[in-house]
Amino acid sequence: xxxxxxxxxxxxxxxxxxxxxxxxxxxxxxxxxxxxxxxxxxxxxxxxxxxxxxxxxxxxxxxxxxxxxxxxxxxxxxxxxxxxxxxxxxxxxxxxxxxxxxxxxxxxxxxxxxxxxxxxxxxxxxxxxxxxxxxxxxxxxxxxxxxxxxxxxxxxxxxxxxxxxxxxxxxxxxxxxxxxxxxxxxxxxxxxxxxxxxxxxxxxxxxxxxxxxxxxxxxxxxxxxxxxxxxxxxxxxxxxxxxxxxxxxxxxxxxxxxxxxxxxxxxxxxxxxxxxxxxxxxxxxxxxxxxxxxxxxxxxxxxxxxxxxxxxxxxxxxxxxxxxxxxxxxxxxxxxxxxxxxxxxxxxxxxxxxxxxxxxxxxxxxxxxxxxxxxxxxxxxxxxxxxxxxxxxxxxxxxxxxxxxxx
Numbered sequence: 001x002x003x004x005x006x007x008x009x010x011x012x013x014x015x016x017x018x019x020x021x022x023x024x025x026x027x028x029x030x031x032x033x034x035x036x037x038x039x040x041x042x043x044x045x046x047x048x049x050x051x052x053x054x055x056x057x058x059x060x061x062x063x064x065x066x067x068x069x070x071x072x073x074x075x076x077x078x079x080x081x082x083x084x085x086x087x088x089x090x091x092x093x094x095x096x097x098x099x100x101x102x103x104x105x106x107x108x109x110x111x112x113x114x115x116x117x118x119x120x121x122x123x124x125x126x127x128x129x130x131x132x133x134x135x136x137x138x139x140x141x142x143x144x145x146x147x148x149x150x151x152x153x154x155x156x157x158x159x160x161x162x163x164x165x166x167x168x169x170x171x172x173x174x175x176x177x178x179x180x181x182x183x184x185x186x187x188x189x190x191x192x193x194x195x196x197x198x199x200x201x202x203x204x205x206x207x208x209x210x211x212x213x214x215x216x217x218x219x220x221x222x223x224x225x226x227x228x229x230x231x232x233x234x235x236x237x238x239x240x241x242x243x244x245x246x247x248x249x250x251x252x253x254x255x256x257x258x259x260x261x262x263x264x265x266x267x268x269x270x271x272x273x274x275x276x277x278x279x280x281x282x283x284x285x286x287x288x289x290x291x292x293x294x295x296x297x298x299x300x301x302x303x304x305x306x307x308x309x310x311x312x313x314x315x316x317x318x319x320x321x322x323x324x325x326x327x328x329x330x331x332x333x334x335x336x337x338x339x340x341x342x343x344x345x346x347x348x349x350x351x352x353x354x355x356x357x358x359x360x361x362x363x364x365x366x367x368x369x370x371x372x373x374x375x376x377x378x379x380x381x382x383x384x385x386x387x388x389x390x391x392x393x394x395x396x397x398x399x400x401x402x403x404x405x406x407x
Contacts, residue, residue, distance in 0.1 A: 024052075024387055026400040030097065031383050034089045043079040044090075044380065046072070051361045051384035058362025058381070080380075081373035090379050092201040095146065095155035098386060099203045101399035102153070104146035106232070106343050107197065108350045109190045109210040110154075114139040114364045122175040122371050125162040130214045141378070142186055144193040145353075147209075147346040149275075151389055152353045154363070154382045156197055158189035159374055177371045187215035191223045198229055207232050207332065209343055218295055221331055225309040230332040232314075232343050237262075237327055241293040241313060248291050255296055262315035262324040265289045269317060272341045276348065287317040288337040293329075314340045353389065361385050 025045075032044040050063025060080065064073035079085075098104075113131055115138045116124045123139045132138075144156035165171050166183050184192070190210060197203050205228075212220055212233040224231040237259030243250040249264040250256045269287040276284075294308035314328040314337060330340055354363070361384040366377035390396040 023396045023400060024391075027097075027387060027390070027396055028383070030400055031090060031094050034093055035085050040079065040083065040085050043076060047076060047080065047380050048384055048387070051381055052387060057367075058365040059367055077368075080376045081368045081370050083376075084372075085376070087372075087375045087379040088196070088200075091156055091382065094379075094383050094386060095197060095201055095203055096403075097399050098146050098153050098155060100403060101390070101395055101401075102146065102148055102151060103204075104152075104206055105148050106207045106209050106346050107194065108145045108147045108152065108346050109194070109208060110143050110145055110347070110350045110354065111186065111211075112141040112143050112354075112363065114141070120369050121367070122177070122369055122374055123159050123161050123165055125164060127162065139374075140186065142189040142193060143378075144190075144197060145350045146206075147349055149342070149346070149349065151393055152346070152350045153386050153389060154354075154358065154378075156193040157375060157378045157382070158193050159371065160184075160186050160189055161371075175369055175371050185215055187212065187220050191220060194224075194229060195227060198227065205229060207330075207335075207343055209346055210234070211347070212329075217329070218297055221295060221309060221311070221329070224331055231330070232340060233329045233331075234344075235327050235329050237324070239327065239329070240296060241311075242296060242308070244292045244294055244310065258313055258315065258327040259324060261291060261293070261313060262289065262327065265291060265315070266317070266324075269320075270337065272338045274341055274345050276345075286341060287320060288314060288341055290314050290337045290340065292333060312340070314344075316341065316344075353385075357385050357388050361388060 028045050028048050032041045035041045035044060047063055051058050054062040054065065056062055060077045061073055064076050111131055113129050115136050117137070121139060124137060126135060126137045128135050129138055129140070140160040142158045142160065143154045145152045145154050161177065161181070161183065163183050165177065166181070194208050198205050208224065208229060208231040210231060210233050213236050217233065217235060217239060220233065235258060237257060239258045240255040241258060241261060242255060243261065245251060250261055269289045271285045272288045273283055273285045291313050293311050293313045295311065309331060310333055312330040312333050314330060315324040316326040317324050328340065328344060361381050363378060363381045363385065366374050368374065387396065390399050
């Protein structure tokens with residue numbers, strides 16, 4: 001009873017009379033509306049408030065510190081680590097509101113690596129991290145972001161669990177890992193997060209921008225093609241392709257690497273201007289060329305056809321006299337090289353927002369040991385990220401409107 005009273009007192013400041021505070025309160029209430037019980041919604045509001053205002057790492061203790069009540073800290077810990085509220089439903093509500101309010105250009109898949117000192121955090125392992133270029137004791141996760149030129153928002157997450165966690169019954173029990181959860185690769189985690197957004201949440205489908213250089217490319221293309229989800233995938237220069245245009249060098253000659261095909265097309269390169277985010281004055285340019293190709297084989301977990309799917313190779317050069325630096329495969333053939341380059345640059349927007357906003361609201365800060373708790377924390381941290389970014393862009397009010405009021 002004392003914890004409930006303290007929670008209600010703590011939540012009251014979120015219901016202030018300042019218009020901006022009212023907008024924050026309305027947005028939180030809308031996102032948390034799916035929680036069944038009012039005390040869960042109160043705890044969610046308080047946790048969000050702490051993510052937005054607590055100094056330092058966003059631990060439960062720091063989040064509860066403004067209240068100064070040990071009972072509230074214990075109650076919040078239970079809410080995040082043990083309570084059975086449906087985090088996917090909250091992420092879905094968040095994603096739908098953001099989709100309507102900001103009309104993203106694309107969905108960007110971005111990995112999140114959390115370096116850890118100990119071994120008890122769920123999913124932690126000593127493994128090579130491509131993003132760090134070294135072996136580290138870490139958690140690895142995959143985030144799905146809705147991105148525009150100037151704003152991006154995390155809306156869905158998957159924690160990558162290594163085999164040593166899934167094969168150890170005692171570890172599974174302590175971390176409360178669901179019995180039906182099997183080992184999947186980071187790429188499969190990414191596909192699952194995208195599919196949930198497209199099919200379960202029914203968001204307006206956008207091109208998925210994904211770095212596929214560290215896994216198997218063909219299954220990813222097969223899954224997205226089978227589900228009619230457009231994708232733009234970064235690949236290595238040694239990726240083998242088949243040319244499908246008779247006028248392009250290499251047609252009919254069998255597999256050719258992306259780098260070799262790009263070199264044969266360098267005479268057709270065109271300058272493509274681009275800019276960082278909303279800074280239109282910071283204009284830059286890349287040289288780009290595109291060609292229609294297919295993969296030699298394509299197979300997917302959902303039983304996708306092995307018939308080659310029509311693809312487009314996009315190659316980019318930073319300098320005319322040097323080899324191509326970046327290679328991308330688009331599963332849709334309607335975009336111009338300039339349009340594809342704009343989509344690729346959204347990955348920079350996501351990384352910048354992760355560093356400037358996501359880190360500040362504690363996306364990496366969960367210190368508990370439960371699988372459920374990790375997903376609860378990143379879900380609420382994603383909502384806090386949305387509040388900060390929407391407020392800075394003057395769009396928080398737009399995101400609180402009912403669906404029928406959004407033009």
